[in-house]
Amino acid sequence: xxxxxxxxxxxxxxxxxxxxxxxxxxxxDLAPGASLGIVGETGAxxxxxxxxxxxxxxxxxxxxxxxxxxxxxxxLSEEAWRAIRWRRIALVPQSVGTALDPVYRVGDQIAEPLRxxxxxxxxxxxxxxxxxxxxxxxEPRHLRAYPHxxxxxxxxxxxxxxxxxxxxxxxxxxxPTSGQxxxxxxxxxxxxxxxxxxxxxxxxxxxxxxxxxxxLTERVAVLYAGQLVEVGPTAEVFQDPRHPYTWxxxxxxxxxxxxxxxxxxxxxxxxxxxxxxxxxxxPRCTQAIDRCRREExxxxxxxGRWIACHLGGLQTLLRAEGLRKTFFVDGGEPEERxxxxxxATLDIREGEVVALVGETGSGxxxxxxxxxGLLPPNGGRxxxxxxxxxxxxxxxxxAMMSRIQLIPQDPFDAVSPRLTVAEMVREPLDIxxxxxxxxxxxxxxxxxxxxxxxxxxxFLARRAHELSGGQLQRVVLARALVLEPKLIVADExxxxxDPSEQARVINxxxxxxxxxxxxxxxxxxxxxLVRKIADRILVMHRGQIVEEGPGNRIVTRPEHEHxxxxxxxxxxxx
Amino acid sequence: xxxxxxEVWFGLILLALCSAVAVLAPVLAPYxxxxxxxxxxxxxxxxxxLGTNDVGQDILSELIYGARVSLTVALAAGAGTxxxxxxxxGMAGYAGGWLDQALMRLVDGMLSLPRLPLLILFxxxxxxxxxxxxxxxxxxxxxxxxxxxxxQVQSVRQRGYVRMARQFGASHPYVFLRHILxxxxxxxxxxxxxxxxxxxxxxxxxxxxxxGDPLVKSWGLMMRFALNLPGLFLTDRWLWWLLPPALCVxxxxxxxxxxxxxxxxxxxxxxxxxxx
Numbered sequence: 001x002x003x004x005x006x007x008x009x010x011x012x013x014x015x016x017x018x019x020x021x022x023x024x025x026x027x028x029d030l031a032p033g034a035s036l037g038i039v040g041e042t043g044a045x046x047x048x049x050x051x052x053x054x055x056x057x058x059x060x061x062x063x064x065x066x067x068x069x070x071x072x073x074x075x076l077s078e079e080a081w082r083a084i085r086w087r088r089i090a091l092v093p094q095s096v097g098t099a100l101d102p103v104y105r106v107g108d109q110i111a112e113p114l115r116x117x118x119x120x121x122x123x124x125x126x127x128x129x130x131x132x133x134x135x136x137x138x139e140p141r142h143l144r145a146y147p148h149x150x151x152x153x154x155x156x157x158x159x160x161x162x163x164x165x166x167x168x169x170x171x172x173x174x175x176p177t178s179g180q181x182x183x184x185x186x187x188x189x190x191x192x193x194x195x196x197x198x199x200x201x202x203x204x205x206x207x208x209x210x211x212x213x214x215x216l217t218e219r220v221a222v223l224y225a226g227q228l229v230e231v232g233p234t235a236e237v238f239q240d241p242r243h244p245y246t247w248x249x250x251x252x253x254x255x256x257x258x259x260x261x262x263x264x265x266x267x268x269x270x271x272x273x274x275x276x277x278x279x280x281x282x283p284r285c286t287q288a289i290d291r292c293r294r295e296e297x298x299x300x301x302x303x304g305r306w307i308a309c310h311l312g313g314l315q316t317l318l319r320a321e322g323l324r325k326t327f328f329v330d331g332g333e334p335e336e337r338x339x340x341x342x343x344a345t346l347d348i349r350e351g352e353v354v355a356l357v358g359e360t361g362s363g364x365x366x367x368x369x370x371x372x373g374l375l376p377p378n379g380g381r382x383x384x385x386x387x388x389x390x391x392x393x394x395x396x397x398x399a400m401m402s403r404i405q406l407i408p409q410d411p412f413d414a415v416s417p418r419l420t421v422a423e424m425v426r427e428p429l430d431i432x433x434x435x436x437x438x439x440x441x442x443x444x445x446x447x448x449x450x451x452x453x454x455x456x457x458x459f460l461a462r463r464a465h466e467l468s469g470g471q472l473q474r475v476v477l478a479r480a481l482v483l484e485p486k487l488i489v490a491d492e493x494x495x496x497x498d499p500s501e502q503a504r505v506i507n508x509x510x511x512x513x514x515x516x517x518x519x520x521x522x523x524x525x526x527x528x529l530v531r532k533i534a535d536r537i538l539v540m541h542r543g544q545i546v547e548e549g550p551g552n553r554i555v556t557r558p559e560h561e562h563x564x565x566x567x568x569x570x571x572x573x574x
Numbered sequence: 575x576x577x578x579x580x581e582v583w584f585g586l587i588l589l590a591l592c593s594a595v596a597v598l599a600p601v602l603a604p605y606x607x608x609x610x611x612x613x614x615x616x617x618x619x620x621x622x623x624l625g626t627n628d629v630g631q632d633i634l635s636e637l638i639y640g641a642r643v644s645l646t647v648a649l650a651a652g653a654g655t656x657x658x659x660x661x662x663x664g665m666a667g668y669a670g671g672w673l674d675q676a677l678m679r680l681v682d683g684m685l686s687l688p689r690l691p692l693l694i695l696f697x698x699x700x701x702x703x704x705x706x707x708x709x710x711x712x713x714x715x716x717x718x719x720x721x722x723x724x725x726q727v728q729s730v731r732q733r734g735y736v737r738m739a740r741q742f743g744a745s746h747p748y749v750f751l752r753h754i755l756x757x758x759x760x761x762x763x764x765x766x767x768x769x770x771x772x773x774x775x776x777x778x779x780x781x782x783x784x785x786g787d788p789l790v791k792s793w794g795l796m797m798r799f800a801l802n803l804p805g806l807f808l809t810d811r812w813l814w815w816l817l818p819p820a821l822c823v824x825x826x827x828x829x830x831x832x833x834x835x836x837x838x839x840x841x842x843x844x845x846x847x848x849x850x
Contacts, residue, residue: 374737401743413734418756428742483742 002202003030003053003089003170008064010048010057010226020273022048024226025064027299030170035196035203037213037234039249040223041269046206047094049223050174053204054091055081068169086113090168092159094175099159100147106158107133107143113165132161137191153184157191164195170202171195177212189215210253214238222246225270225280228299230313231306242305242313244350245281251535266514279310286351286486286517287315315385317487317519318371318404319347322380325366340366342543343380348487348519353510355522355530355551357566358540364523365409367540368491371521372406373397385486402432405480409492411472415464415479421448422460425479432483447478451508470501474508481512488513491523506533528570531555539563582836588829592822596641603635607791611635615811624814627796628803636791637818643792644826647708647777652770654712656762659719659769666720667727668750678724684717693776697785704787707780711773719765723758730757764837771830778823793819 008026011019023045030036038046052062055076066073068088076084085091093099100109110132111125120128133143136157147155156176163171176192177185189212196203196216205216213220213234220234222243230243241247248265267284270276279297282288291310299308307313323344329336341363348354358364369375371382373389382389384400392400408414415424422444429440445455451474453459464472473493480488490509494502510533513520524530530537530551537554539547539562547560558564595602604622605611608631616626624633666677693714700706730736736753744752755762780786781794788795796819806812 372741374741398743398745401741406738406741408734408738410734414738416735416753416757427739431739431742431744431748 002032002069004065004067005029005049005053006065006067008049008052008062008066010045010052010062012061014273021275022226022272023052024275026221026223026226026228028221028228028231030202030204032169032202033200035205035217035219037205037207037217037220038223039207039210039213039220041208041249043269043272044223045226045272046208046223047174048226050091050172050204050206053170053172054085054089086117086163086166086168088168089170089172090163090166091172091174092156092163092176094178097152097155100155102147104146105143106145106147106150106155109147110143110158110162110165113162117166128165129161132165133158135164135195136161137187151184153180153188156180156184156188160191168201170204172204172206173216174206175209176205176207177209178207185212192216210238210250222249225275226272227280227308228306229281229308231299232304236305242302243307243309244285244287244314247314247349247351248284264514266517279308284517286519287311287317315350316347317350317352317385318521319383320367320371320380321345321383323367323370323377323382324379325363325370325375326378339543341370341377344540344543344545345380346538346545346548348521350486351517351519353513353520353522353533353535355524355534355537356540357524357527357530357537359525359566362540363543364525364540365491368406368489368521368523372404372489373401374406398432402428402483403485404487404489405483405485407473407476407480407488407490407493409495411469411476411496412464414476415472417464420461420463421467421475424464424475425482428479428483434483443482444478447482448475450481450512451475451478453478470497470505473497473505477505477509477512481516484516485518487519487521489521489523492525493522494529495524495526502529509533526570527555527566539566579836579839581832585829585832585836588825589833592641592826592829593645595638596645599638599642603632603638605632605635607631607635607639617811618814624818625811627799627815633796633815633818636796637793637822640791640793640796640819640822643704643790644774644777644823647704647711647792648770648774648826648830650708651711651715651773651777652766654708655715655769655773656719656765658712658716659721659723659765660762662716663720663723664727664750664754667724668731668746668754670728670731674724677720681717681720684714685721689714690779693780694783694785697780702785702787704790707777707786708773711776714776715769715772719769722761722765726758726761727754730754733757760837760840764834767830767837768834771827771834774823774826774830793823797823 006027008023009021010023011021013019026049028036038049040046051057053066055073062074064074068084073084100106107126107129110129111122114120114125114128115122129143130140133140138154138157138161142150142154142158150158173192177188180188193216195201203216205213207213217234219232220237221228222230222237222245224245230237230241230246237246238250241250245265252264265284270280270283276283278294279285279288279292282292285292289310295310297308297310299306302312323341325341327338327340329338344367356364356367366375370377373382377390381391384404387396387400389400419427425444425447426440429435429443434440435443448455453471453474467475493509494505497505506529509520522530522534534551537549537551538545539554539560541560541562547554547558547563554563555567558567610630611632612622612626612630614626614628614630616622616630618625622632622634624637627633627636662677662681666674693710696710696713697707700710731754736749739749739753777786777792778794778797781792782798784798786792786795797816800806800812800816806816
């Protein structure tokens with residue numbers, strides 16, 4: 001093992017007593033010729049790690065152990081570090097603009113480490129510089145230029161040439177692609193990719209550019225608030241993220257193959273000077289439990305992946321196995337039965353937006369009603385948070401029902417004509433016996449505010465027939481929210497509204513979904529609509545789920561015949 | 575709620591009048607109805623506006639106190655009928671499935687039985703107290719109500735908001751009391767009024783046949799005593815002895831029937847158009 005980092009902690013003194021811990025207990029290793037990506041949001045501590053590897057922090061800030069071929073680097077003198085920088089570990093820094101000295105020619109700057117570290121003569125050094133320049137795609141004229149005469153991409157290449165000059169064992173790239181246009185970024189990635197293949201050199205890529213990391217590295221470590229939350233093979237981690245943070249990060253990343261609107265992770269990264277107790281991600285996590293608020297989860301191996309999560313990573317919120325529903329035509333022959341749902345199996349993870357699409361009569365609504373426990377299935381089972389919903393009774397059923405809510409297609413049918421708005425929205429709280437009457441009242445007002453409805457006493461006293469369809473659907477949404485469910489099943493929630501109101505309600509639904517971190521199953525016949533918000537799409541046809549996949553894949557490369565039919569039929573203007 | 579029609583108001587006023595008489599009987603009646611306040615078979619006079627019966631009791635007082643009996647029966651038997659009907663029909667309609675099938679076959683069976691002979695049979699065996707009368711009437715008349723209630727419950731049960739309440743974790747009793755009962759409220763009112771009407775007629779009939787409580791003088795019993803007098807129709811005595819209780823029974827039934835018709839129009843807008 002060439003580089004072994006163990007329990008690396010970097011603390012910057014803030015004032016006399018307290019310190020700001022930018023990196024807290026990070027461990028990883030890097031074999032010769034291997035590559036590792038470290039990804040995370042701004043401020044997660046990525047650059048701090050890079051600088052620690054080069055001994056660039058003031059003495060005393062770095063604790064833990066960094067071993068290079070068995071030799072401990074933490075605590076080395078500046079003298080000893082100089083022998084390691086450039087020759088053993090080289091860094092291509094993030095800020096291209098300031099990393100080059102403006103008063104020296106670029107070629108001289110590339111030659112400088114050669115002369116200084118390798119003791120080459122000026123002529124030898126210049127020759128090597130020319131060769132290095134060629135390797136990184138620079139021409140001799142670039143070497144004679146001053147930094148301000150080069151473009152950003154060319155400067156980046158010059159810095160790369162410098163880093164490569166002493167043939168280091170480990171190359172650390174800090175945000176190699178930041179600030180570059182897409183074309184020069186692509187060329188740079190090609191170049192780096194080729195350099196890595198030449199062999200021998202360990203590569204550490206630190207970036208928030210997930211595509212660059214995916215391209216350059218075999219393994220990836222996800223950093224959050226100074227701690228690693230997930231480590232695994234890059235392709236696997238990006239294909240199937242297991243930690244809730246990784247999942248959120250990937251969904252926030254724009255990708256040409258994504259049709260969906262970008263979604264952020266709710267909340268903001270914690271203040272490094274004052275991180276939350278327990279798991280640092282818990283305030284933003286959709287599945288946090290009590291333990292997450294108290295205990296820090298260790299990074300442990302779960303199924304070939306290292307994950308720091310008490311729950312072992314993203315949880316399956318709802319799982320349906322082999323659901324069947326057959327309706328018998330009253331008084332008809334045995335043949336006259338309708339197999340509305342045949343062996344439907346699906347799962348919905350925490351915080352995920354899944355769309356169930358299919359034409360009328362494909363069994364979508366029946367499936368949705370079975371999932372929320374409104375309709376008993378003829379076969380199969382529904383498991384909600386590890387407990388079987390289909391078998392639950394009494395108190396247990398009541399408790400489970402508060403976790404999952406339905407928004408039906410027809411808002412006029414979904415509310416009692418005899419109740420006022422306040423009574424409608426309060427009903428779930430009454431049933432679940434939550435809080436005092438005043439608390440219920442407050443929750444009702446809050447829910448109404450969330451969905452953008454007035455909370456005046458005049459409005460609260462209105463009845464269903466005094467509201468518009470859009471208002472009523474919002475009331476239904478507010479009613480579904482008062483119990484703070486984990487999953488909302490929305491069955492064609494906007495199909496009875498006009499287009500402009502449709503857009504508003506869908507955006508509202510999406511906003512609430514992200515903000516509250518709840519999972520959403522959107523049942524719709526409208527592919528054009530669902531692809532804007534769905535992470536995953538299930539296609540249903542004649543009572544079966546015939547295709548399942550990420551939204552973009554379903555829309556761009558449908559596999560099942562019926563999906564293509566649905567895509568053909570999707571509305572187009574012009 | 576649609577506006578109540580004229581016939582409902584007419585019925586209500588009649589019923590209110592009848593109730594007022596029943597409540598204020600001690601004040602209104604000139605004599606204790608059991609007291610032998612005059613000579614037997616007196617003709618109407620200033621002292622006895624409707625004369626006296628064959629044992630010398632004041633007929634007007636009897637008539638006034640009779641309202642109490644008829645209204646008690648109307649209310650109790652009406653409520654009994656509706657309660658039984660609501661219980662069976664509500665259960666059948668809400669639960670569905672085999673329970674629905676079983677209960678509805680029971681209803682069919684009950685409806686196919688001839689009521690009057692059964693009524694007489696029951697009355698004979700159970701004795702002739704007022705509570706027995708009420709029980710027998712309730713028992714014989716609930717199936718009609720049960721059927722109507724079941725149909726309505728079945729339809730309301732499928733409404734989104736009723737099913738949604740289950741989705742919030744509500745128990746079946748909650749759903750039934752909070753959503754289904756209010757939804758079939760008008761139906762219950764209608765059922766109450768119509769079965770009260772039936773009950774009044776039935777009680778009068780039973781009493782008339784001599785199967786009522788001989789000690790509780792209802793209008794039916796008065797008629798029976800009047801008719802027991804040999805040669806009642808030979809004189810004009812029937813005008814003040816037989817006719818007043820008969821008229822009272824008729825008016826009370828009419829009042830209840832009119833209210834029933836009005837409420838039915840309220841339940842079924844299609845009927846309203848035909849009637850108005």
